[in-house]
Structure formats: structure tokens, C-alpha cells
Amino acid sequence: xxxxxxxxxxxxxxxxxxxxxxxxxxxxxxxxxxxxxxxxxxxxxxxxxxxxxxxxxxxxxxxxxxxxxxxxxxxxxxxxxxxxxxxxxxxxxxxxxxxxxxxxxxxxxxxxxxxxxxxxxxxxxxxxxxxxxxxxxxxxxxxxxxxxxxxxxxxxxxxxxxxxxxxxxxxxxxxxxxxxxxxxxxxxxxxxxxxxxxxxxxxxxxxxxxxxxxxxxxxxxxxxxxxxxxxxxxxxxxxxxxxxxxxxxxxxxxxxxxxxxxxxxxxxxxxxxxxxxxxxxxxxxxxxxxxxxxxxxxxxxxxxxxxxxxxxxxxxxxxxxxxxxxxxxxxxxxxxxxxxxxx
Amino acid sequence: xxxxxxxxxxxxxxxxxxxxxxxxxxxxxxxxxxxxxxxxxxxxxxxxxxxxxxxxxxxxxxxxxxxxxxxxxxxxxxxxxxxxxxxxxxxxxxxxxxxxxxxxxxxxxxxxxxxxxxxxxxxxxxxxxxxxxxxxxxxxxxxxxxxxxxxxxxxxxxxxxxxxxxxxxxxxxxxxxxxxxxxxxxxxxxxxxxxxxxxxxxxxxxxxxxxxxxxxxxxxxxxxxxxxxxxxxxxxxxxxxxxxxxxxxxxxxxxxxxxxxxxxxxxxxxxxxxxxxxxxxxxxxxxxxxxxxxxxxxxxxxxxxxxxxxx
Ligand SMILES: [Zn+2]
Numbered sequence: 040x041x042x043x044x045x046x047x048x049x050x051x052x053x054x055x056x057x058x059x060x061x062x063x064x065x066x067x068x069x070x071x072x073x074x075x076x077x078x079x080x081x082x083x084x085x086x087x088x089x090x091x092x093x094x095x096x097x098x099x100x101x102x103x104x105x106x107x108x109x110x111x112x113x114x115x116x117x118x119x120x121x122x123x124x125x126x127x128x129x130x131x132x133x134x135x136x137x138x139x140x141x142x143x144x145x146x147x148x149x150x151x152x153x154x155x156x157x158x159x160x161x162x163x164x165x166x167x168x169x170x171x172x173x174x175x176x177x178x179x180x181x182x183x184x185x186x187x188x189x190x191x192x193x194x195x196x197x198x199x200x201x202x203x204x205x206x207x208x209x210x211x212x213x214x215x216x217x218x219x220x221x222x223x224x225x226x227x228x229x230x231x232x233x234x235x236x237x238x239x240x241x242x243x244x245x246x247x248x249x250x251x252x253x254x255x256x257x258x259x260x261x262x263x264x265x266x267x268x269x270x271x272x273x274x275x276x277x278x279x280x281x282x283x284x285x286x287x288x289x290x291x292x293x294x295x296x297x298x299x300x301x302x303x304x305x306x307x308x309x310x311x312x313x314x315x316x317x318x319x320x321x322x323x324x325x326x327x328x329x330x331x332x333x334x335x336x337x338x339x340x341x342x343x344x345x346x347x348x349x350x351x352x353x354x355x356x357x358x359x360x361x362x363x364x365x366x367x368x369x370x371x372x373x374x375x376x377x378x379x380x381x382x
Numbered sequence: 383x384x385x386x387x388x389x390x391x392x393x394x395x396x397x398x399x400x401x402x403x404x405x406x407x408x409x410x411x412x413x414x415x416x417x418x419x420x421x422x423x424x425x426x427x428x429x430x431x432x433x434x435x436x437x438x439x440x441x442x443x444x445x446x447x448x449x450x451x452x453x454x455x456x457x458x459x460x461x462x463x464x465x466x467x468x469x470x471x472x473x474x475x476x477x478x479x480x481x482x483x484x485x486x487x488x489x490x491x492x493x494x495x496x497x498x499x500x501x502x503x504x505x506x507x508x509x510x511x512x513x514x515x516x517x518x519x520x521x522x523x524x525x526x527x528x529x530x531x532x533x534x535x536x537x538x539x540x541x542x543x544x545x546x547x548x549x550x551x552x553x554x555x556x557x558x559x560x561x562x563x564x565x566x567x568x569x570x571x572x573x574x575x576x577x578x579x580x581x582x583x584x585x586x587x588x589x590x591x592x593x594x595x596x597x598x599x600x601x602x603x604x605x606x607x608x609x610x611x612x613x614x615x616x617x618x619x620x621x622x623x624x625x626x627x628x629x630x631x632x633x634x635x636x637x638x639x640x641x642x643x644x645x646x647x648x649x650x651x652x653x654x655x656x657x658x659x660x661x662x663x664x665x666x667x668x669x670x671x672x673x674x675x676x677x678x679x680x681x682x683x684x685x686x687x688x689x690x691x692x693x
Contacts, residue, residue, distance in 0.1 A: 201614075201633065201634070203634035203638050203639050203642045204634075204639060204642060204643055205639055205643060205647055205651065207633070207634070208632050208633060208634065208639070208651075208652060209660045210660070211618070211660070211661070211662050212614070212632075212633040212634065213613035213614040213617070213618045213631075213632065213633035213662075214613075214614075214618040214619075214662060216583075216614040216615075216633070217583075217587060217613075217614050217615050217616070217617075217618040217619050218618075218619070220583055220584050220587035220588070220614075220615055221587040221588070221590050221591045221594070221619055222591065224584070224587060224588035224591040224592075225591040225594070225595065240571075240580065240611075241580070241583060241610075241611060241614040241615075241633070244580055244581075244583060244584055245614075247584070248584050248587075248588065260577060261576065261577060261580070262571045262573065262575075262576050262577055262579050262580040262611075263571070263573070267638070268573050268576075271573055272573055272574075285492070285494055285495055285576075286492075286494075286573075286576040286577070287492050287576055287577065288576075288577070292577075293577065296491075296577060296578060298577050298578075298581060344588070345588045345589070345591070345592060348581065348584045348585045348588045349549060349585060349588065349589070351578065351581040351582075351584075351585055352542035352545050352546050352578055352581065352582060352585065353488075353489050353491035353542050353578060354486055354487065354488060354489055354542045354543045354546055355486070355487060355489050356483070356485045356486055356487075357485045357487055
């Protein structure tokens with residue numbers, strides 16, 4: 040085991056102790072099995088309690104874990120016959136986004152996702168999963184192709200955000216993201232989006248306008264990276280953990296806020312402990328959601344997706360009781376909770 | 383005298399601002415009363431300084447003269463920022479404006495530290511309820527659905543209220559078949575509404591896909607500054623994207639980019655002219671020509687059978 044996060048240190052220490060005890064026992068030929076099994080039990084208890092009670096900033100560490108499985112690893116596990124397709128047809132091939140056609144239990148689907156690197160060299164090539172406009176346009180091209188051939192779209196979201204560089208601005212980073220949002224809303228095929236690691240800001244959302252948005256248990260989704268939020272809010276990027284708490288970035292928060300529809304559980308300790316098992320959980324979730332949507336017409340699918348995002352947001356009207364504005368039930372609950380009258 | 387009276391001493395009722403609008407509302411915010419007393423006792427300086435100094439050419443004018451010139455510097459054409467009411471006032475035909483959803487306010491959905499207080503302060507200091515005003519009116523006789531943002535309110539940030547009002551305005555454009563014009567100015571998403579702010583980008587863009595399907599006209603006017611989530615959603619999705627001269631338009635702010643690439647960017651980076659050159663805008667239009675350009679564009683999109691017959 041390598042690459043532990045700081046909150047995993049108690050486990051590392053305990054594991055070392057167990058191994059040392061075993062060695063000692065073997066070397067001295069003393070039976071210490073009682074003690075070892077006690078330690079193993081303690082290990083399991085601590086392990087469960089750690090992962091059940093992760094703070095948002097700790098989830099952030101897991102979501103960004105160097106060994107966390109990436110889009111291409113999940114594609115290999117979940118689908119068969121993957122054919123990777125490249126390029127946006129107007130500028131280049133952004134390796135921070137991967138995509139193509141694959142089969143899911145025999146059904147052709149289009150798969151698109153952010154791609155982080157697995158080592159330093161790979162990460163430089165992948166720009167740490169931070170797309171330029173041509174990346175978003177490549178994703179759009181592949182999704183338009185899916186729409187044309189009536190293939191369901193599966194997206195994997197895992198990015199710190201769109202790349203903050205001058206070339207990206209020159210080529211229209213804002214427009215590229217905006218167009219993806221508008222066009223994704225218009226497609227007549229089922230779209231399932233899964234946040235597999237970091238869902239960072241507009242760069243994440245640009246692959247995130249789905250009929251169903253799912254999220255791995257320890258992934259995060261946020262309007263900006265907690266570091267950026269801290270520097271905007273308190274002019275201090277080192278307050279990231281504080282921002283992570285205040286911003287509500289966990290999968291549970293997203294479910295409560297109506298931003299995601301389903302949480303996919305992770306193997307104990309996080310996805311990287313068992314990629315195959317994680318992929319199986321994801322595959323099951325994709326298939327069950329897809330089965331519900333396959334009977335829907337293109338128009339129904341589009342309207343279902345638009346309605347889903349139309350509902351998100353919380354606000355209230357003051358004064359006039361019969362104003363024409365809508366306010367969602369969650370809003371009403373929130374208002375009552377704050378002791379305010381709800382019309 | 384209210385802020386608005388002082389800003390527009392010569393123009394009378396261009397738009398009807400309900401009386402209660404003139405006193406900022408803080409009603410919706412329950413737990414903020416104590417901090418309010420503090421604010422009321424130390425109100426922000428109103429713009430009563432007589433002399434205006436242009437930040438670009440440093441020439442000095444009577445503030446009244448600057449305002450009469452729609453906040454454009456007569457010497458160097460520097461375009462000062464307008465708030466939503468000022469914008470609507472110089473854009474729509476007199477007396478045609480009807481506001482939508484005037485009473486909508488935020489509910490602090492995440493119970494975010496400091497948000498209620500900050501929100502109340504912005505309401506008090508600006509007289510606005512949130513960073514946007516939407517409604518319908520006419521431009522040179524053409525009916526339009528209009529939305530205008532105020533940078534002075536919370537940096538023009540987009541939270542649930544801005545997203546909802548834009549969404550509702552787009553729906554009105556779809557139902558009425560009138561063109562939609564949005565004047566953007568925004569620092570980006572409202573951090574205090576976190577993920578819900580991010581989702582307003584998807585919400586507004588999804589509605590624009592429906593407007594596009596109905597072949598509705600959307601003219602986006604980007605004003606200084608239009609950044610972050612607003613530039614990465616509705617603001618860049620106009621059938622025609624227009625910007626005012628010298629406006630900063632982009633996704634990531636200059637400072638963040640400079641930190642990332644560790645070099646200084648040119649002075650003209652992300653200006654309207656820079657964006658025009660890079661193909662992100664259709665045109666850069668001087669504020670005093672904007673109304674007639676909009677009027678012409680609206681005319682171009684109103685092809686009646688009689689026009690075709692007379693051809
Ligand atoms: Zn000047």
C-alpha cells in the first residue's frame with residue numbers, strides 16, 4: 040500500500056505494528072496470535088470509522104488521490120471494444136479529454152471523460168485533466184456524433200477545472216464550456232454523467248448536463264476548487280479546508296441539494312483500493328439507469344434533462360403572495376426551517 | 383433624494399421603480415438585524431462627489447457631465463460601469479418597462495458563513511435586491527425581453543436568483559416570441575451559493591437550447607467585466623455577441639492566469655477588442671450607438687409577410 044493520505048496515518052501505524060508483531064512472533068517462535076488478531080480487529084474498526092466519518096477536506100484528498108482510477112481505467116473495466124476517437128476538427132486533440140465508442144453489454148454507447156495522468160509524464164501530456172477549449176469541443180463533437188447515431192452518452196467527470204491559461208482564453212474557454220452546456224441540454228439520447236474524482240467548476244459541468252448525474256461516494260463537486268474559493272472569499276488559499284467545509288462539496292451534500300441523483304458506493308478506503316469492484320458498481324448503476332431511459336423518446340429525454348436543471352436553485356419572493364415565480368419544495372422546507380412564512 | 387434620483391436628475395419616469403424599491407429590503411434575512419443596525423448607522427458614502435476623475439485618461443469632469451454622457455468619458459471614451467437600472471433606462475423606450483419577479487431574493491441555501499450579512503449590506507448599499515433586473519419593454523418600438531445585471535451588487539455574481547430570473551426571462555421570450563437581450567456584467571459564480579451557483583450555468587444554457595429550438599433571437603451584450611460562470615454560460619451564447627469598448631471579457635481572471643503561467647499578460651488581454659480579434663465577439667459597439675445598433679438588429683429579425691411581398 041502506498042500513497043496514503045494524512046488521515047490514513049493511524050492505519051499505517053497500526054499496520055506497521057501488526058507486521059512487526061508478526062515478525063517478532065516468528066523470529067522468537069512465540070505464539071502471539073491472540074494479540075495479532077486483536078490488533079487486526081482494532082484495525083478493521085478504525086478503518087471503518089475513518090472512512091465513514093471523512094471530513095470534506097479529507098474526501099478532497101481521496102478524490103485527488105494519485106492512484107485514484109481514471110476515465111480510461113474505468114472504460115477498460117466497464118465497456119468492451121472501445122474505439123478511441125480524437126480531435127475537435129478545428130484546432131487540435133486535447134489529451135485532457137478522452138472519448139470514443141464502446142459497447143456496454145453489447146449496446147454501442149459513446150463515452151467521454153476528463154483524463155488525468157497516472158504519473159508525472161502522463162500528467163504533463165494530459166495537462167492534469169484540465170482541458171483547453173479544443174478539449175470541450177472534442178467532447179461536443181463526440182456527443183453530437185452520439186446524438187446523430189442515437190447512441191446513449193456516458194461521461195466521466197474528473198478535473199480540477201478548465202485550464203486557466205492565456206491560450207485557452209484566446210481560443211474561447213468560456214464559449215466552449217457554454218456551448219457544451221447548451222448543446223448537451225438539446226440531445227435526444229440518454230445522458231448519464233458520473234463524477235469519479237474531482238468535479239471542478241465549469242470545466243466539470245461542461246461534461247455534466249445529463250438526465251442522470253451520479254457520483255462516487257468520496258468524489259467532490261464544487262463551483263471552484265476549495266483553494267480558489269478560499270482565495271476569493273478570504274484572500275487566503277491556505278484556508279482551503281475551511282472553504283471545503285463551508286462549500287458543501289461531498290456526494291451526500293450533492294444528493295441533498297438535488298444536484299446528483301445517486302451515490303455509487305466505493306470500496307472501503309476508496310476506489311483505488313479495488314478498481315475492478317468499483318467499476319462493477321458503476322456498471323450496475325449505468326445499466327439500471329439506462330434501462331429506465333431507453334424506452335423514452337428523444338423529445339422526452341431532452342425535456343427530462345431540461346426540467347431537471349430548470350428545478351435547481353433556491354430563492355424566495357418577498358411581499359406579494361401570488362407572484363408568478365416558482366419556488367421548489369426544498370426552498371419551502373428551507374424557509375420554514377428558518378422560521379419564514381411560505382406562500 | 384435617493385441614489386437613483388441623484389443619478390438621474392433630469393430624467394423623470396423612464397422606468398417605474400416601485401416606491402418600496404427605493405428603500406432597500408432586508409426583510410428576508412432573519413438573523414441579520416443586529417449587523418444591520420451597524421450598517422444603517424454608517425451608510426456608505428453616496429456618489430455626491432461633484433468631480434469625476436476618469437480612471438483611464440485622468441481628466442476631471444463634473445460628475446453630472448459624466449453621467450449625462452451615459453458614464454462615458456468625453457475625452458477618451460472610457461466606458462464606466464452602469465447598474466441594471468441605469469442600463470435599462472438608457473436602452474428602453476421611455477415608459478415601456480415592466481419588471482418581472484421584482485421581489486425575488488436569496489435564501490442563503492447553504493447557511494454559508496457571512497452570506498446573510500454580506501447580502502444585506504449589498505442590498506443596503508445599492509438599493510437592489512440582487513444582481514439582476516429582468517422584464518419586458520421596447521427598443522425603438524420593438525418589443526423585447528430584457529435582463530440587465532449590476533456589478534455593484536455582489537460583483538454581479540450569479541447565484542440562484544440571477545439564474546432563476548434569467549431562466550424565467552428566457553421562458554417569457556419563448557412564449558411571447560419576442561427577442562431576448564441580456565446585458566451581462568459579472569465576476570462569476572456566487573461562491574456563497576456554491577454548487578447551486580454552478581448549476582445556474584447549466585440551467586440558463588438549457589433554457590437557451592429551448593429558445594434556439596424555437597428560433598428565438600438572443601442578443602448578448604457583454605459589459606465590463608463579464609467573467610467566470612456568466613461568460614461560460616448565457617453571456618457567450620448570443621446569436622449576436624456584442625461588447626462595449628474596453629470591457630474585460632473572459633473565463634479565468636487575469637490575476638489567476640498570471641499566477642499560473644508566471645508571466646505578465648499584455649494590457650489589452652481579455653478586452654473587447656482582444657476578444658473581437660480572437661473571434662469571440664461579433665462587434666464592439668460604443669455605448670452611445672448601442673441602442674441604434676440593437677434597434678437595427680431587431681428590425682433585421684422582424685421580417686413580416688408584407689416585407690417579403692414588397693420585395
Ligand atoms: Zn477618459
